[in-house]
Amino acid sequence: MIGYLRYSERLNLSQINIYLLLAGFAASVILRVGIGGREVAYSWVAGILFAACLVLLSIASGTRTAINYRVVVVGFASGLLLLIPALLTSSHQAHPLGNYATWAAIVSVVAMAEEFFLRGALFNAVKKAHSDNLAIIIAATAFALLHVPLYGWHVVPLDFFVGLYLGVVRSFGGSWVTPGIAHTVADLAGWWLV
Amino acid sequence: MSFLKKYFLFFVSVTGIVLVSFFSSKIVPLYDGVGFPDEPYRYVKTPAGVQNANLPPSPAQTYVSLTNGTNQSDFTLATKEQGPQASIYVYSLALSSQSAAQAIVKLEPKAPDTNKPKIGAIAGNIYNLSAAPDKGNVAFKSTAHESRGYVDLRLPQNAGVNAVMMYRSGTNQAWRNLGTTKVGNDIYEANIEGVGDYALVPAKVASANHDYKILALVIMGVLVIVLAVILALLRQQDKKSKKHKSKTK
Numbered sequence: 001m002i003g004y005l006r007y008s009e010r011l012n013l014s015q016i017n018i019y020l021l022l023a024g025f026a027a028s029v030i031l032r033v034g035i036g037g038r039e040v041a042y043s044w045v046a047g048i049l050f051a052a053c054l055v056l057l058s059i060a061s062g063t064r065t066a067i068n069y070r071v072v073v074v075g076f077a078s079g080l081l082l083l084i085p086a087l088l089t090s091s092h093q094a095h096p097l098g099n100y101a102t103w104a105a106i107v108s109v110v111a112m113a114e115e116f117f118l119r120g121a122l123f124n125a126v127k128k129a130h131s132d133n134l135a136i137i138i139a140a141t142a143f144a145l146l147h148v149p150l151y152g153w154h155v156v157p158l159d160f161f162v163g164l165y166l167g168v169v170r171s172f173g174g175s176w177v178t179p180g181i182a183h184t185v186a187d188l189a190g191w192w193l194v
Numbered sequence: 195m196s197f198l199k200k201y202f203l204f205f206v207s208v209t210g211i212v213l214v215s216f217f218s219s220k221i222v223p224l225y226d227g228v229g230f231p232d233e234p235y236r237y238v239k240t241p242a243g244v245q246n247a248n249l250p251p252s253p254a255q256t257y258v259s260l261t262n263g264t265n266q267s268d269f270t271l272a273t274k275e276q277g278p279q280a281s282i283y284v285y286s287l288a289l290s291s292q293s294a295a296q297a298i299v300k301l302e303p304k305a306p307d308t309n310k311p312k313i314g315a316i317a318g319n320i321y322n323l324s325a326a327p328d329k330g331n332v333a334f335k336s337t338a339h340e341s342r343g344y345v346d347l348r349l350p351q352n353a354g355v356n357a358v359m360m361y362r363s364g365t366n367q368a369w370r371n372l373g374t375t376k377v378g379n380d381i382y383e384a385n386i387e388g389v390g391d392y393a394l395v396p397a398k399v400a401s402a403n404h405d406y407k408i409l410a411l412v413i414m415g416v417l418v419i420v421l422a423v424i425l426a427l428l429r430q431q432d433k434k435s436k437k438h439k440s441k442t443k
Contacts, residue, residue, distance in 0.1 A: 060422035161210030
């Protein structure tokens with residue numbers, strides 16, 4: 001391990017961080033799909049475990065959390081804009097309210113964990129090694145691909161653009177918490193709009 | 195990032211979201227990956243050993259106006275379950291009639307009967323697609339079936355991981371396979387062949403060795419932990435080397 005660490009000193013540490021984070025992300029997705037199986041999109045256990053993996057990787061990479069008034073306000077405002085797809089494609093079918101609280105809690109945890117990792121750890125690593133733009137694009141690509149095992153390839157275009165948008169929001173807000181709030185607001189509103 | 199670049203990416207992303215949402219009818223506008231749970235499958239006739247949903251499956255119907263002998267706009271129809279068990283999307287100009295001004299298009303669930311597909315047993319209900327005109331006849335045009343629209347059926351829980359959609363034009367006709375695409379977690383789609391019966395038959399998939407699956411999952415879990423440890427160690431090492439460099443300066 002020490003030898004590896006010394007060797008890594010000679011390499012670009014930020015670049016190595018990106019590879020490690022992407023490998024961890026891939027392993028987390030595989031773990032989630034493996035546990036959730038055919039019902040992965042509806043498996044709350046798989047979702048929570050996936051979130052735990054992302055949080056672990058983000059903390060290990062030293063991702064910091066900044067919360068202030070601006071972060072929260074921009075986050076909420078950006079979340080409202082993310083409701084456009086739901087409003088445009090809505091079937092307006094009401095969902096039973098019975099398990100909303102549990103669903104909302106899990107959805108919030110998963111959404112925040114995804115943002116902590118994608119627009120936090122991964123974004124910071126790519127930004128440090130390359131640029132803000134590349135960080136936004138790589139995080140958006142990972143975000144789009146993450147949903148393929150759950151919903152199929154047809155969600156890639158929308159999720160890629162949503163990922164780009166969340167990346168820009170991250171850049172504006174200055175913290176992963178901003179897209180985290182936007183993402184959570186959009187998801188929670190989906191109960192009534194989808 | 196410069197101010198202009200920020201706004202350019204913002205514009206691109208918002209435009210992309212609006213355009214993709216506007217032009218697609220099959221998007222799941224959720225970004226977290228935890229979907230609304232489906233209710234248990236509702237059977238016309240519940241198979242032995244399967245939990246009964248205690249609710250009958252819902253039929254669906256819609257009135258379609260026909261102008262110049264055809265429907266001038268797209269229309270959709272879905273059954274009312276949480277996670278519709280059957281739905282159709284019909285393109286404009288897909289229906290054809292010489293004299294009708296209106297048609298009732300219906301999707302009705304039926305129990306599997308004695309006329310079984312050769313490739314396996316039907317999972318769930320058969321869904322009968324019909325179109326009844328106010329006068330004369332109405333049918334789907336005999337043009338390329340891609341231009342008529344598509345049918346989506348939901349596979350019941352625990353019915354397998356893959357399925358093929360089957361079609362027959364009448365109760366006594368033979369079932370035949372349709373080109374089937376999995377478009378969601380458990381939704382299967384095929385082009386509309388015409389009025390008649392549609393059903394899903396689970397595809398035979400070699401069962402994976404359960405022990406190997408658990409082992410693979412454990413390896414993935416350990417891999418995540420190992421990667422997290424390496425990330426943390428690298429960060430520590432980076433901090434140390436920065437301290438060392440600042441001291442030597």
